[in-house]
Amino acid sequence: MNTIFSKQLILYLGTLAISFAFLSIMLSQVIRNYVTEQRVETLTDSSIRVSQVLEGVTHFGILDVNRLNSEVLAMQQFLNARLLIISTDFTVIGTSGGLVNDKLPVYHESLQPLMLGNPIITNGTLDGIYFEPLLTVGHPIWAGDRVVAAVLVSTSMQELETTITEMYRLALLCLIGSALVATALIYISCLTISRPLRQINDAARIIASGDFEKRISANSQFSSAKYTKIFSAIKPVTEVAQLAESFNSMAESLQEQEKIQRSFISNLSHDIRSPLTSVRGFLQAMQDGTVPQEKQNYYINIVMDESDRIIRLANNLLDINFVQETSLNITTFNISELIRKIVLTFEPQATTHNLHIQCKFAHEIDIIDADYDKIQRVIYNLIDNAVKFVPNGGEIIIETNIEKSNLQVSIQDNGRGISPADQTRIFERFFKGDQSRGEDKISSGLGLSIVKEIIQAHGGQIFVNSSEQNGCLFTFLLPLKTKNER
16 A cells, blocks of 8 residues: 555545534434424423313313313323323422322422413423423413413433434434545545546656656546446546646657757757868868868958857857747837838848849838847848748748737748758757758757747747748737737
């Protein structure tokens, strides 16, 4: 029995025991009060009826003892109770039996209210008047507006306790049955919950050690269809199942991140090693005198280009971390004006390659709240990619639209396009695409990754839509209102 299961079982059973103990105490008090109240109500009703009958045996305020005794004997046959008739001087003038001595006065302090015209409810032997404790209800007998006697209707406390005990027994049997059923359900429920929790705990230890292949089995004994149907109403069970699914998703995500990290390191190592190898080779050749003096400037320029390539790679890596770790500097600006300024910077390339760059703005002035420098970089990178990969005489269309609460910016070109396989990875770090986009030999493959980081930091989204030989369309959405912090 594992620790999780044991702790859960002890907790639930302890809660169940406390609950049933409290319920038993409350139920016993309720049963006793109910039975007693019902018996008192019955005795009260009987005493009232008896007193009303006996009021008919009075003549001019005097009880007819002979008629009284005959009436008492007649009523005794229909009442499941003992009767006692006492006079105003507290002496017995009629009884159905059960007295210690019916010749003695029966004065008791609790009987005093009867002679003042008030009913009473009491229990006990009344200082030895009865042989055993009785529950007694008394009611005065009136002759006109004067009390001439009182009737006491009593029932055995032992009989009352017997009734209460029997009800206790039945209630206890019900509680025991309910407790057994609840215990069985708790046991199965704890087992159902603890098993996947134990699997998750074991899997977490394995994943923490670096093995991201571990998964929680979806076909374990307590996640099968029959148990799912039985315990589908138990919220913790469904939540544990969801936890297991989330854990598997997390493990898959970690595994994918590990692959990306390994690919990142591999690509980074390659992109750094290649220019460094070239730089070292050319410098070694010049140092050894292998390179003629007249060609040294040529090779020095190559070394400078390779050095610039390494610097650009380092700067891009720093930019990614900068975007991830710094908050946005939100300002209000006209994005249409920003796009015009960026397009002007590409005029030399457009002239050289006979490119036609067209802008279509939703409005001449589209005001947004965003980080000006970062959005400028996004637009610049996307236009720069389009310029690199469109053929001479090609066309680039930059368009803005307002959709609900978002600004949409699209950069479309009529270049070679991107294959469907590459589109799924185009925003990955160091990814440069297939051979159809292979003209860019100096790119580090980090530009679009930085673009995505910036757009997501603004709470926006970026999409690519392309097909080979049919151009490429990049679209990003920005909320019209963005928060000052990422």
